[in-house]
Amino acid sequence: MQNALFIGVSSQVALQRELDVIANNMANVSTTGFKGRNARFQEYLMPVASADSFQARDRRVSYVIDQGTTLDLAQGAIEQTGNPLHVALRGEAFLTVQTPQGLRYTRNGAFELDARGNLVTSDGHAVQGEAGAITLGPQETGVAIGPDGTISTSLGVRGRIRLVTFANPQQLKNEGANLYSATAQPQPAGIAGRLESGALERSNIRPVVEMTRLMDVNRSYTMVSSMISRLDDMRGTAIRRLADVA
Known part of the structure; x- marks a missing residue:
């Protein structure tokens, strides 16, 4: 359960970074000669975060790593x-x-x-x-x-x-x-x-594309937040039930 929480947090950090990049792009839609940037992420497989001792082995834990941004050199209008x-x-x-x-x-x-x-x-x-x-x-x-x-x-x-x-x-x-x-x-x-x-x-930013990216990021962030909230509720329920058994 802790691994799932860590994965969720790493995803939220990456999504927050992408949101900052999109916001900066949108703020420079009218800036002469502006070149947009795109967030770049990489999957990181945690080598020791596995539970191979169980009969049904867990999959390796995959985190999200912020790899910075790339400069979009596409020609502006x-x-x-x-x-x-x-x-x-x-x-x-x-x-x-x-x-x-x-x-x-x-x-x-x-x-x-x-x-x-x-x-x-x-x-x-x-x-x-x-x-x-x-x-x-x-x-x-x-x-x-x-x-x-x-x-x-x-x-x-x-x-x-x-x-x-x-x-x-x-x-x-x-x-x-x-x-x-x-x-x-x-x-x-x-x-x-x-x-x-x-x-x-003119700027090479396409507002429609950036708005679509913004909605996707907000949707993903909401889903991750919901998952973390459910995991926290499950942990609280598990703790209460263990206390009752004891």
């Missing part, structure tokens, strides 16, 4: 905005930005110019080019961003946006504000990432 400073990323590349914590990576292509003419994201992080930050003068007009990230104005080519990829993007860590950090060294994106000017990549 491309929405035309007509803003020449907006770019939508196609492929698995990431934009490089400078933050107070160091270099970070994002899919947020909603660029703008700050008061000093620096190209920044909508959160104010400086967009990095191959030679560092990209700055445009007040006299420059006709800003255009090419598919490879080349930025041109009335004064000619002004730089190229740094696009990078990772050998294992699943190792990227969410830092909040639609940013990722990486322990591995990024590589130049090359043809693995292209930009579409005058457009934005």
Whole structure:
């Protein structure tokens, strides 16, 4: 009976984790360039939790282990905005930005110019080019961003946006504000990432799918809670009957 309770608790912990992941996905349905995550679980067979001494041997006890989350790199919908400073990323590349914590990576292509003419994201992080930050003068007009990230104005080519990829993007860590950090060294994106000017990549979250997952998780959690409650009642009944016999 104790094993059943432990299994139920491990399931509830895993379901709570999945609920947190779904909630975060739903909260970022409208976040530009957001990539959803999926909870990942693994069955763990307890090697010593068995009762082989009984005539009818018990099955091995199987617990649920939280194996973290996986990053869904599926392409989000491309929405035309007509803003020449907006770019939508196609492929698995990431934009490089400078933050107070160091270099970070994002899919947020909603660029703008700050008061000093620096190209920044909508959160104010400086967009990095191959030679560092990209700055445009007040006299420059006709800003255009090419598919490879080349930025041109009335004064000619002004730089190229740094696009990078990772050998294992699943190792990227969410830092909040639609940013990722990486322990591995990024590589130049090359043809693995292209930009579409005058457009934005929307979140790849599908609300209907997430709502379905949410209902499934709630249903499973309720079933496990009910099972634990019944087991607790059975244990209480067994204790009372043993007391009566004694």
